[in-house]
Amino acid sequence: MTSVEEITKLKEISFELRKSVIKMLTHAKSGHAAGSLGMADIFAALYFKFLNINPKNPYELNRDRLILSNGHICPVLYASMSKKGFFPEEELLTFRQIDSRLQGHPHNTSLPGVENSSGPLGQGISFGVGVAMNAQITNYKYKTFILGSDGELNEGQSWEAIMLAGARKIPGLILIIDKNNIQISGKTQEILDLDPLNEKFESFGWYVLEIDGNNMEEIYLAISKSVTIISKPVVIIANTIPGFGVDFMEYKFEWHGKPPSESEAKLAIESLEKNYKNEKK
Numbered sequence: 362m363t364s365v366e367e368i369t370k371l372k373e374i375s376f377e378l379r380k381s382v383i384k385m386l387t388h389a390k391s392g393h394a395a396g397s398l399g400m401a402d403i404f405a406a407l408y409f410k411f412l413n414i415n416p417k418n419p420y421e422l423n424r425d426r427l428i429l430s431n432g433h434i435c436p437v438l439y440a441s442m443s444k445k446g447f448f449p450e451e452e453l454l455t456f457r458q459i460d461s462r463l464q465g466h467p468h469n470t471s472l473p474g475v476e477n478s479s480g481p482l483g484q485g486i487s488f489g490v491g492v493a494m495n496a497q498i499t500n501y502k503y504k505t506f507i508l509g510s511d512g513e514l515n516e517g518q519s520w521e522a523i524m525l526a527g528a529r530k531i532p533g534l535i536l537i538i539d540k541n542n543i544q545i546s547g548k549t550q551e552i553l554d555l556d557p558l559n560e561k562f563e564s565f566g567w568y569v570l571e572i573d574g575n576n577m578e579e580i581y582l583a584i585s586k587s588v589t590i591i592s593k594p595v596v597i598i599a600n601t602i603p604g605f606g607v608d609f610m611e612y613k614f615e616w617h618g619k620p621p622s623e624s625e626a627k628l629a630i631e632s633l634e635k636n637y638k639n640e641k642k
């Protein structure tokens with residue numbers, strides 16, 4: 362496949378992931394819509410192009426690690442994993458049920474392929490830096506991708522880990538920040554402004570890339586570039602639109618942790634289809 366064909370395919374996959382997210386949340390009557398929809402393009406690119414993982418052998422030692430730190434967006438993680446073949450698609454509708462392997466925040470000993478339990482924000486970045494340090498020390502060949510969020514960077518623990526990774530020049534570590542400018546109760550800029558975020562990361566010794574995180578071409582180029590940098594850790598600051606693809610959810614922090622009702626879900630799927638068709642023209 363040429364990269365143009367790959368990008369077309371990845372766009373189709375992210376559209377499918379978004380539809381799955383809507384179905385899961387509607388069925389569960391709970392869950393986090395905005396971040397899950399906003400990050401679907403990046404999940405599509407990671408799971409279907411860049412991650413060296415094998416659903417048939419989820420514990421292979423040299424597999425790439427995907428550490429989801431902002432665990433509340435796990436609907437898009439589960440949708441990606443099932444599409445990749447880690448578990449059957451029907452299981453997606455057990456999301457948030459008692460005894461389900463698909464809890465409202467990921468649980469790593471329940472579901473093979475989930476690398477870390479998450480939910481308490483900030484911890485996943487520390488965990489991921491440790492995982493990447495392990496590769497640096499042992500010479501394992503895996504890469505560590507950590508996904509985090511802008512609201513999460515208000516947690517001080519994040520910055521301890523970011524400082525350590527920069528100081529140790531940890532290679533093979535790629536942190537992708539969902540910079541969607543919302544969090545649980547409002548706009549990140551108004552709650553605790555992070556900017557200039559790129560300069561903060563640079564001053565902590567990181568290689569910084571900044572992209573439109575809903576533009577598959579930019580995602581593809583940035584991740585391709587990130588895996589070639591071995592002199593320091595890399596952060597990709599992904600400017601995303603929360604709720605991307607569903608017109609009435611876009612940009613609204615009110616959709617941070619809210620599921621659509623049955624009637625809203627129907628409108629949401631229609632909106633996704635309309636936007637996907639327009640994008641394809």
Ligand SMILES: Cc1ncc(C[n+]2csc(CCOP(=O)(O)OP(=O)(O)O)c2C)c(N)n1
Nearest residue numbers: 396480481482510511512513543544545617
């Ligand atoms: C340590 C910790 N404090 C508070 C929370 C509650 N909480 C859950 S999500 C969230 C907002 C996080 O912001 P962000 O990830 O940017 O939200 P999104 O963009 O997905 O809406 C908060 C404060 C938590 N999960 N962990």
Ligand SMILES: [Mg+2]
Nearest residue numbers: 511512543544
């Ligand atoms: Mg956010």
